Amino acid sequence: MAVADIPTGETSEREFASGVPDKVLHIDDVHKSFAGLHALSNVDLDVRHGETHAIIGPNGAGKSTLLNVCVGRLPPDRGAVIFDGHVLTGKTPHEINQLGVARVFQTPEVFLDLSVLQNVMVPALSKRDGPFKLNPFAAFAGETEIRDEAEAVIASVGLADHMRDTASSLSRGDKRRLELAMCLIQHPKLLLLDEPTAGMARHDTNATIDLLKRIKEGGMTKVIIEHDMHVVFSLADRITVLAGGRIIAQGRPEEIKNNPKVKEAYLGEEQV
Numbered sequence: 504m505a506v507a508d509i510p511t512g513e514t515s516e517r518e519f520a521s522g523v524p525d526k527v528l529h530i531d532d533v534h535k536s537f538a539g540l541h542a543l544s545n546v547d548l549d550v551r552h553g554e555t556h557a558i559i560g561p562n563g564a565g566k567s568t569l570l571n572v573c574v575g576r577l578p579p580d581r582g583a584v585i586f587d588g589h590v591l592t593g594k595t596p597h598e599i600n601q602l603g604v605a606r607v608f609q610t611p612e613v614f615l616d617l618s619v620l621q622n623v624m625v626p627a628l629s630k631r632d633g634p635f636k637l638n639p640f641a642a643f644a645g646e647t648e649i650r651d652e653a654e655a656v657i658a659s660v661g662l663a664d665h666m667r668d669t670a671s672s673l674s675r676g677d678k679r680r681l682e683l684a685m686c687l688i689q690h691p692k693l694l695l696l697d698e699p700t701a702g703m704a705r706h707d708t709n710a711t712i713d714l715l716k717r718i719k720e721g722g723m724t725k726v727i728i729e730h731d732m733h734v735v736f737s738l739a740d741r742i743t744v745l746a747g748g749r750i751i752a753q754g755r756p757e758e759i760k761n762n763p764k765v766k767e768a769y770l771g772e773e774q775v
């Protein structure tokens with residue numbers, strides 16, 4: 504039976520999971536079109552437990568569309584996404600997040616009027632309490648344990664000096680670090696990063712590479728979309744190359760570097 508035909512009942516999900524124990528994420532024959540434009544065609548991809556998997560490709564290749572399908576922001580026209588034994592297709596972004604998938608967006612999505620500390624406490628409280636609808640300031644009261652952890656995570660992304668600053672006052676690069684901290688405090692099984700170093704100066708980019716390497720030591724699985732090849736080749740265990748919505752190559756970094764199809768796809772763009 505094709506994965507796309509698997510009903511979303513729990514038994515089927517468990518049966519499927521038992522067949523692929525080392526794969527955290529399985530993308531099966533995903534298609535997505537926008538008004539006749541094939542943004543994704545026949546996309547098959549496995550991400551293994553604990554690896555850092557980079558998805559690269561020229562502008563308009565379909566990278567962000569693929570991530571949006573994975574996190575439930577876009578329904579695929581065909582195919583399925585399986586995470587940790589759960590069929591994600593048809594689930595809401597919040598349900599997918601609750602299963603252990605966190606994402607750093609291309610444009611940072613933070614609470615601009617809250618402080619850095621409060622921003623990082625929100626997802627921790629939400630994970631513990633569910634999507635609370637009460638005044639978040641009331642919910643913050645007496646949350647010593649979560650506050651301590653939030654402070655530690657904020658320090659780990661290099662924002663200790665901005666703990667009480669409002670998010671709106673941060674630079675774009677710091678907003679991305681804040682968003683990363685908001686993901687890390689959730690202890691996700693899978694972290695999806697959409698151009699995590701976009702808009703950062705080289706010094707900050709290198710600091711982010713170091714941080715992501717340290718997270719890797721913790722065993723978290725990561726999928727990273729990135730244009731900066733220095734970042735890709737510093738972090739990736741395996742790379743998938745998309746062009747025109749199709750996968751044109753998959754393999755280890757050295758294999759991708761020497762792949763003629765990849766060089767051709769990048770002609771006129773930044774060289775791999």
Ligand SMILES: Nc1ncnc2c1ncn2[C@@H]1O[C@H](COP(=O)(O)OP(=O)(O)OP(=O)(O)O)[C@@H](O)[C@H]1O
Nearest residue numbers: 537540541542560561562563564565566567568569
């Ligand atoms: N919501 C949408 N409506 C219409 N077309 C879209 C939409 N989202 C993406 N597209 C189109 O789908 C194709 C793939 O876009 P996508 O953003 O996934 O590419 P990408 O590889 O992430 O590009 P970039 O590296 O420039 O961010 C592009 O041609 C884009 O214009």
